[in-house]
Structures are given as structure tokens and as C-alpha cells.
Amino acid sequence: MVDFEWYRSFIAIYKHHSVSEAAKTRMMTQPAMSQHLAALEAEVGEALFARVSRRLVATERGKELYSRLAPLVESLEEATAGLKSTSLPNNKVFRIGLSLEYFQERLLPKLTDSGICSVSYFGTADQLIELLKEDQVELIITPKKFAVPGIEYEWLMEETFSIIAPAAAAIPVLHTLKEKEEWLSQQKWISYGLELPMIRRLWREHFKRRPLIKPKHVIPNMHAVIKAVEAGAGISVAPTYLFENSNTNLQTCFDSLTVNNELFIGYKSKHKHVPELQEIISIIRDEKVVILS
Template identity: 60%
Template sequence: MVDFEWYRSFVAIYKHNSVSEAAKARIMTQPAMSQHLASLEAEVGEALFVRTSRKIIPTERGKQLYSQLAPLIESLEETTMGFKSASLPSLRTVRIGSAHEFYLEKIIPRLPQLKTCTISNFGTADQLLELLKEDKTDIIITSKKYVTPGIEYAKLYDEQFVVVAPARLEVLETDSLKRREQWLAAQKWISYGLELPIIRRFWREHFKKRPLIKPTHVIPNLHIILKAVEIGEGLSLMPTYLLEKSMSERTKVIYGDLTVKNELFFAYKMKHKHLPEIQELMTLIRESDL
């Protein structure tokens, strides 16, 4: 007889392409996870994955089984948690973590609609994840998705970044990617960090290489970066949501067909997933982008 937990473990392994990562996500030991898979494969009568040196790849039978099981298991888990939610403790205060800029543009306008008090924390994706792991925040908005036991992620949306320049800067008018790359590389740049976050991804996505540039200024605040661009200190990549309210006559978007996307996620403790306060906050933030 098939154990329901075998199915849950199978779905986790399928999603992570790894027995060890699936075990971490389900807060199980790796041997126990492997035993679940072996038992299910014995019941099915054939292999569900092909093992390689780095990961495991689903077989055709594995793909077929996943497509049948995944929606059923997700529905059952949602129903089960729905029953439990009534007995879950309510949060009188929601502890939120995000980047300063996102908080200012997307969360503050929604605070009047929240029915709870809030405590806010700001930092990088890594710093915010540590706060969540240490149970010092209830929910964070992050651009990085790590497999961490007891923590779940939900897609928020994709933020789009564009190249912003001082309004008076004379820009090379050309459709040639090579000439654009050469011109951009010769300009002054303002970066969020020394490792050129977003700028590096932009370069690789459009020019298929690492950017060989050294930023003139490193400023870990997008609002201040925009001010620096306004006074002519260089170019930078900015999220379009920030420009909608902050764009001035002293800046302009250049090479508008060259953009780069950055995924944003909600991250929260799995035990808090169905708390009304967490669901309300997630809904309000999503609505802010409509």
C-alpha cells in the first residue's frame, strides 16, 4: 500500500532535482528521503529518476507521475493547512524585511490598509534571510531564493531594470550591439555594489561577456544612485517602478530595448504560510504593482 508521504517526497525530489535538497526542504534525513523514493519506485515497478553525478533527472514515467500528483498534493496540503489555520496564533505585529527602496515605494503606501502593527528590517538578501532563519522576521521580500529547511518562497513578480543616464549626456545612436557595448563600457558607472549587481547580469545577457568596468561610485541605495545620475556622475541600471515616481527632467532612459529582469520573492516560515496577516500583506504588496 502506498504511503502518502512517499508521494510528498517524490514531488519534493522532482522539484529540487536532488534527494539531499528535497530532504532539507522537508526537514528529513537523506536516508529517509531515499527510502521513500525506493519504496515508491518498487510500488510503481520502474525507476522514476535517472541518477547522474550532480543531480537526478526524471524518467518519462517520473514526469507522468509528477504531472498527476503535483496538483493533487498541493490541493490536499492547502486544504489541510486551511483546517489548521483557524487554530493558528494570530500575529499582533508583523515583522517585515526588505530593501529600503522597495519598502519606500511598495510597502509604505499600503501600511494604512494593514490591520496589524509592523516592525521593519532592511538589508541585503543574505542579511534578510538570516533574520528570517533566526525568527527575527516573519516575511521578507528578496531577490535570492535559497533552499532552506522550514522556509518557503512565493513568486512576487519580475522587476525590470533599464539603463538611466544624465539628460544632457550625448548618447551614441546605433543599433549595433558591439558599438553600444563599447560606448557603454567607456562611460562612468554608478553601482549598487563592488561586484556590480544587475550591471553584471545586464552585460552577460546582452553582450555575452563580463563587464570590464570599474564603477566611479558604489552607492548601496537606489534613490541616492538616481540623484547621482541626475547631477551627471554616471550611468546606472534602475528598476522601472522607481522611475515611475522619481524620474526627473535631469535623467533619461537610454537603449530602452536593452533591459534586464530581476525576480522578487516572498520568503516566510512554512509554519506561518496560512496566517491571515501574512496572506493579507502578500496580497496588498502584489496589488501595489497593478
């Protein structure tokens, strides 16, 4: 079977017309280079170079082989060089687990300006903690603090969820919680998940009970939830930062009925003092300052 090194040696000999010179460029001894050439010629079944005085001149077969091999070998060497350059310590790839919405709205604008290379993984809080436990990410941004040994959290921010409805919808003026609950229970709801995340919490905090509603649509993407509400498919709850600063066909219902949700940065304690981790945390926190200002 042909050894890839034979090809590289063949190309070096072709370029230098000399086994000795080729051996120098490949950091090998001349006999080793000679053996590579002999092995390749044995494999091909005929001479690739004519030994003319003190030079090696390619035969027709050698020229043909060179024209076919050179682009392929050079392409492979370039691919390897490219891989090496992206593996430099200065370009450390940082793996982050978070929600798609947070990534798009808050982290992405900051990452584009930073020198950090990142790979993002999207998922629910349960999925993110598993990624962190299995060392598949170095940092997560999560709404839940799981008590896992070796993992610690820093408070990041508080986001506010409001009830949203299509801009054209007629929202009645209601004064009592009972009236509001009755009206909301009669609406078509769009939920982020089957277990009614945030909707259930809003109900518990304001109405002191579980919601007795069945979602019309379940859409596990907050941007798509907002689009669906804008299109008149129903009402929902969404974090205010997703729609406050953009032109949307939305209105909020009953402004006193909001629910707050805390976000935390989670990482493994053993990585706490890794410079890249501290840098990405400072980038994330810097974004918070921008949002508040």
C-alpha cells in the first residue's frame, strides 16, 4: 500500500531534481528519501526519474504522476496548515450553552466584536446543565441553578416577561384579578413548551393557582412565538427585551401582570480562573450594561 510520505518525497525530488536536496527540505537523510522513491517506483511498476549524470530527470510517467499528485498533496498540506492556525492558543474556541433567544438578542452582537472563537449550543436548562456536566461546554447561561457538585453560578440579570397580544386585538379594561383571569383563560394561548413554562409561573404568582388552559400552539422558539402572536394566532408571555426596542405588531396586556426570571452564568469550579472564561464572562456582563443604559 502506498504511503502518503512517498508522495511528498516524490514531489520534493521532482522540484529539486535531486534526492539529497529533497531530503534536506524534508528534514530527512538522503538514504531515507531514496528509499521512498524506490518504494513508489516499485508500486507504480516503472521508473519515475531517469538518472542522468548527477541529476534526476522525470520520465514521462513521472511527469504524469506529478501533474496529478501535486495539486492534491498541496491542497492537503494547506488544509493541515489552516487547521494548525485555528488551533493556536490565541484563537481558543470557547463552547457556550444558552438559549437561542439570548444568543441572538444579547450575546451575538458582543461576540462579533470580540477576538474569541466560539461554538454555541442551544437547549433548555435541563439540557444545558448536562452539557456542562459532560464537559461539552465551558459555560452556560441558564435560568435554573442546579445543585451539582463542582459547578458554581454567578447571577447575571433579571428578565421581565409580559403578556403579549396582537396589536389589533381588543383588550378589555378589567379591574379585578378574577376578571382578568377569566378573560385570559378564554384566550387562545401559544406556549413555549407543553408544561407551560412562564405561563404557569405567572398564574401562580398572580392568581395563586395552576392555569387551567390548554395551549393552542406549542412553539419552542421565542422569536417564533412572537411572530405567531403578531400573526393573530393567540396570546403568550415573552421577555420584554425581545420586542421592546423593535417595531412589532404587538401590545402588552394588563401591564401589572408580569413575572420576573433570573439568569445565571454557570461553569465548573475548576475552570473559574481560566483567562478565557473570565474574558467571556466580562463580555457577557458588558452587554448587560449596554442594555440598561
